[in-house]
Amino acid sequence: MKDNDLTQNIDLDDLGNRLFFRLYQCANMMHKTGTRALEETKITTQQWAIIGALARDGMEKGISVGDLTRFLLVSRQNLTGVLSRLEAHGLIERVVSPTDSRSRLIRLTEGGRAVWKNDMRDRIADFYDAALEGFSSTDKIHAIHYFDKLLQNMKQLDPDSQS
Amino acid sequence: MKDNDLTQNIDLDDLGNRLFFRLYQCANMMHKTGTRALEETKITTQQWAIIGALARDGMEKGISVGDLTRFLLVSRQNLTGVLSRLEAHGLIERVVSPTDSRSRLIRLTEGGRAVWKNDMRDRIADFYDAALEGFSSTDKIHAIHYFDKLLQNMKQLDPDSQS
DNA sequence: CATTTTATGTCAAGCTATTTACATTTTATT
DNA sequence: AATAAAATGTAAATAGCTTGACATAAAATG
Numbered sequence: 001m002k003d004n005d006l007t008q009n010i011d012l013d014d015l016g017n018r019l020f021f022r023l024y025q026c027a028n029m030m031h032k033t034g035t036r037a038l039e040e041t042k043i044t045t046q047q048w049a050i051i052g053a054l055a056r057d058g059m060e061k062g063i064s065v066g067d068l069t070r071f072l073l074v075s076r077q078n079l080t081g082v083l084s085r086l087e088a089h090g091l092i093e094r095v096v097s098p099t100d101s102r103s104r105l106i107r108l109t110e111g112g113r114a115v116w117k118n119d120m121r122d123r124i125a126d127f128y129d130a131a132l133e134g135f136s137s138t139d140k141i142h143a144i145h146y147f148d149k150l151l152q153n154m155k156q157l158d159p160d161s162q163s
Numbered sequence: 164m165k166d167n168d169l170t171q172n173i174d175l176d177d178l179g180n181r182l183f184f185r186l187y188q189c190a191n192m193m194h195k196t197g198t199r200a201l202e203e204t205k206i207t208t209q210q211w212a213i214i215g216a217l218a219r220d221g222m223e224k225g226i227s228v229g230d231l232t233r234f235l236l237v238s239r240q241n242l243t244g245v246l247s248r249l250e251a252h253g254l255i256e257r258v259v260s261p262t263d264s265r266s267r268l269i270r271l272t273e274g275g276r277a278v279w280k281n282d283m284r285d286r287i288a289d290f291y292d293a294a295l296e297g298f299s300s301t302d303k304i305h306a307i308h309y310f311d312k313l314l315q316n317m318k319q320l321d322p323d324s325q326s
Numbered sequence: 327c328a329t330t331t332t333a334t335g336t337c338a339a340g341c342t343a344t345t346t347a348c349a350t351t352t353t354a355t356t
Numbered sequence: 357a358a359t360a361a362a363a364t365g366t367a368a369a370t371a372g373c374t375t376g377a378c379a380t381a382a383a384a385t386g
Contacts (some may be wrong), residue, residue, distance in 0.1 A: 077336075077337085100334080103333090131317050143313075151185065158199075228365060229363080248341075344371080352363070354361065
């Protein structure tokens with residue numbers, strides 16, 4: 001007799017499909033619930049990623065658009081648009097690089113840094129706590145490890161990521 | 164003396180940030196490399212998710228837009244647009260439900276099913292193999308488990324997901 | 327030094343995604 | 357049966373993301 005218990009029995013051939021479909025769903029929900037967690041600040045998850053990157057230590061002098069794309073793994077054409085919106089809202093500024101006049105250094109404004117500290121940081125911490133309910137530190141480290149591995153493999157598939 | 168080895172030492176307070184940043188990067192790369200894997204078919208990852216859902220057994224009669232949104236975890240307003248494009252390309256069709264005249268049942272056309280079998284399925288399998296290089300079946304199952312857990316937590320944060 | 331190649335950022339077009347708002351139909355309530 | 361409430365799908369506005377094309381500046385090559 002055949003085994004047709006789909007809820008318990010796992011089809012090994014289908015694991016790739018399952019894994020990527022879950023990743024797809026997680027990404028959808030991360031953007032949806034993450035943006036909602038910052039609803040009052042009118043800041044989206046993508047803007048959050050950029051501001052978070054610029055708020056790190058050592059980023060006071062700014063970072064080029066190119067370096068930012070390599071960090072966030074989005075296209076520089078995309079960043080141009082998001083950065084324009086952030087600039088229009090006074091959160092970041094673009095300064096022509098003193099060493100390379102093609103390059104613009106992106107950095108937080110005073111106001112941007114204040115928004116990060118006063119409006120975003122705590123809400124983001126709360127979001128992480130809620131979304132990672134039931135995850136031990138070990139669970140988180142393991143999950144990060146899988147993400148890293150997946151990321152490395154996909155980078156190898158991406159012509160733009162080939163240094 | 165302080166420990167400043169950032170490459171090895173892991174800041175436990177920062178795990179949430181790291182995990183979600185990796186998820187963000189993975190999502191970006193999944194859409195980028197996934198869409199490129201199906202480049203010749205002109206089908207995107209989002210369309211792939213829809214077509215894949217419709218190609219499953221039991222979907223021959225079609226599925227409503229509402230059920231599809233609950234499965235894919237995207238808004239129904241979004242689906243309207245993607246479905247219109249898929250319909251314009253002859254891959255899917257919308258049939259008014261015989262039991263509920265508000266509802267439209269979405270299903271693959273003959274041509275859509277052929278594209279799935281002939282053009283998409285093998286390329287997707289190759290993509291999974293490449294992106295999951297070095298993952299054992301156990302790794303995949305564990306990763307899926309973490310995704311599931313994350314998903315459940317985020318669904319609790321989403322008003323739309325509250326049954 | 328002149329020319330070619332590469333890197334940097336932007337613009338435009340197309341697809342994806344969300345929210346707000348709406349018309350239609352079904353279901354629940356009275 | 358009449359009205360209110362909820363569900364279904366769509367349209368429009370805004371934001372995000374990709375590729376292709378472009379202008380400019382720096383680096384490499386001859």
